[in-house]
Amino acid sequence: MRIITHTCTACGTVVSANELESNRVMKCPGLGCENVLRFTDLPEEERTFFLDHAEQYEL
Numbered sequence: 046m047r048i049i050t051h052t053c054t055a056c057g058t059v060v061s062a063n064e065l066e067s068n069r070v071m072k073c074p075g076l077g078c079e080n081v082l083r084f085t086d087l088p089e090e091e092r093t094f095f096l097d098h099a100e101q102y103e104l
C-alpha cells in the first residue's frame with residue numbers, strides 16, 4: 046500500500062494522511078511545535094489518491 050504522509054514544514058515531523066484526514070486541521074504533534082497541519086496541505090494528487098483508496102487506510 047502506498048503510504049501518504051505530510052512533513053511539517055516547521056519541524057520535520059511526519060504525519061500520516063490518515064491522521065490529517067480524520068482531523069482535517071490539527072496541531073503538529075512535534076515536540077514544542079505550534080505549526081498547524083491541514084489535510085489540504087497535501088498535494089492535490091495525493092489527496093485524490095488517498096480519498097479514492099480511503100477504505101484501505103481505515104484499518
Ligand SMILES: [Zn+2]
Binds near residue numbers: 054055058073075080
Ligand atoms: Zn511541526
